Amino acid sequence: MKKFIIHTTIAVNLVIISAMLVTGFADMLDPRSWPVMTTAGYAFPLFALANLGMIVIWMFISKKHILVPFLGFVICYVPVMQYCPVHASGEVPLGALKIMTYNTWGFGSQREAGNDEEAKKEARRNILQYIADEDCHVVCIQEGVYHKAMEADIDSIIKPKMPYIDTCKVEGGTMLMVLSKYPIKKHEALKYESKGNLSAAFYLDVNGKELIILNNHLETNKFSVEEKQQFGEMVKGDMGRSGIKTESKFVLKKLGAAAAVRAPQAEAVASYVRMHKGRSMIVCGDFNDIPISYARRTIAKELEDCYVSTAMGPGFTYHRNGMYVRIDNVMCTDDLDSYSFHVDKKCTISDHYPVVGWVKWHGR
Numbered sequence: 527m528k529k530f531i532i533h534t535t536i537a538v539n540l541v542i543i544s545a546m547l548v549t550g551f552a553d554m555l556d557p558r559s560w561p562v563m564t565t566a567g568y569a570f571p572l573f574a575l576a577n578l579g580m581i582v583i584w585m586f587i588s589k590k591h592i593l594v595p596f597l598g599f600v601i602c603y604v605p606v607m608q609y610c611p612v613h614a615s616g617e618v619p620l621g622a623l624k625i626m627t628y629n630t631w632g633f634g635s636q637r638e639a640g641n642d643e644e645a646k647k648e649a650r651r652n653i654l655q656y657i658a659d660e661d662c663h664v665v666c667i668q669e670g671v672y673h674k675a676m677e678a679d680i681d682s683i684i685k686p687k688m689p690y691i692d693t694c695k696v697e698g699g700t701m702l703m704v705l706s707k708y709p710i711k712k713h714e715a716l717k718y719e720s721k722g723n724l725s726a727a728f729y730l731d732v733n734g735k736e737l738i739i740l741n742n743h744l745e746t747n748k749f750s751v752e753e754k755q756q757f758g759e760m761v762k763g764d765m766g767r768s769g770i771k772t773e774s775k776f777v778l779k780k781l782g783a784a785a786a787v788r789a790p791q792a793e794a795v796a797s798y799v800r801m802h803k804g805r806s807m808i809v810c811g812d813f814n815d816i817p818i819s820y821a822r823r824t825i826a827k828e829l830e831d832c833y834v835s836t837a838m839g840p841g842f843t844y845h846r847n848g849m850y851v852r853i854d855n856v857m858c859t860d861d862l863d864s865y866s867f868h869v870d871k872k873c874t875i876s877d878h879y880p881v882v883g884w885v886k887w888h889g890r
Contacts, residue, residue: 532588539580543598545573550605553823557789561782567818568781568851571609571840574602608817610840611833618865618884623663623732625832626870627810627856628880629743629843632671649875650676654683656873660882661687663707664730668743668812670703694726694741702741702811704728718794720745720787725795725811735887738802742811744791744821747784785820788813792821799828799859808885810856812878817852829857832864832883841869846877854881861888 550573552566580595599606634649657665665688672680672693680691688705694713695701699722704710709731716725725742792813799807809829815821817834833841833856843854858864867883 532591535580535583535587536591536594539577539584539594539598542573542576542580543595543601546570546577546598546602546605549573550602550818553818553820555820557782557785557820561786562778563782564785564820565778565781567605567816570605570818574599574606574609605818608822608831608834611835611837613836613838615838615866615868616836619886622865622884622886624661624882624884625664625666625808625810625856626657626660626662626880626882627666627668627741627812627854628657629668629812629854629876629878630670631876631878632669633676634875635671636669647675651679651683653873653875654679657705658683658687660870662705662882664739664808665703665705666739666741666810667703667705668700668741670701672701672703692728694724694728696720696722696724698722700724700743702726702743704730704739704741706730708732708737716794716798718791720791722746723791725791725798727798736806738805738807740795740798740807740809740811742795742809742813744795744812744814745784745787746814747781785815788815788821789824792824796824796827799825803828805859806861806887807859808856808862809858810854810881812854814853822855825855826857829859830862830864832856832858832867832885833881836864836867836883838868841881843869843879843881844877845874845879854878856881856883858885862886863888 549566549570552564555564557564577595577598581592584592584595630653633653635646670693684705688707690706690708690710691703692710692713693701693703694715702724711729711731713726713728716727723743723745725740728739728741730737730739795809799809809825813821813825841852842850843852844850856867862885865884865886867881869879870882871879
């Protein structure tokens, strides 16, 4: 009887490991050819947790077979670390630049406050004060806004610490902003097809050394407010079985379609990085895709993922309507070292949390 239980448990464990392999390397598929299959990466953490649970089960059944789930984690080391890196927070060296990337959700103007202008003003000033208090050297903002009232708040709250500000906007769509302690010499928008999203390179002069900040807001998944609420209801179990099945199909189809649109955008970003090889660059922003995705893998190919290299834990950056995922990233060229990147949850006004950390040039 015990042999039967062991053999059955091994079979179950191998199925879980196989599922980890399939979902963990789904980012190898081009979403333009495999739109729905590329969304398999969303399921990877579930199978990774199931494999972790198998370690507990083997503790009671047969301790020597704990090697089976451990082998699964070894085989899937790369996607495991992409989703949930394990690094102790190290000491940040003197001279390192503190970097933040933050989708501010229109500085809080798009939140559930509706048309309450006083609430929007308070949200805007609170986000700006949070950014000022963090005292970063460079802040990259997605979904920014810049109007007269905003300009006055930036002048009073931000400019005393970060006097240099530049923006880039796509007509009828998103605005990218860079706030900096260092002069911003110029910016240029990348050319790719999108009705409302944008990538732009901002050229900074950091004490006589050029640093390119490539700020991105890649194609959104285009979920409406109502669709996000429906997804939240599904996660909470407030739908019947048929409702969950219908909603799941709808979500996967929409995620796959958006991933297909993001693919050439990610390739344009990667191409820009290759064209400027040998120059110092930080690539950051809201990729609107998870750690196991074609977009992230394409951009990270010739860069160091600062979060994966230095952080601890899964680090969810999007946190609304039951959607808890890390879709915001900071990456850098190999002449820069990264330190202590983390998701900062002190400010909860936006539907994103910022990613914060430090970078430093080799030998400086």
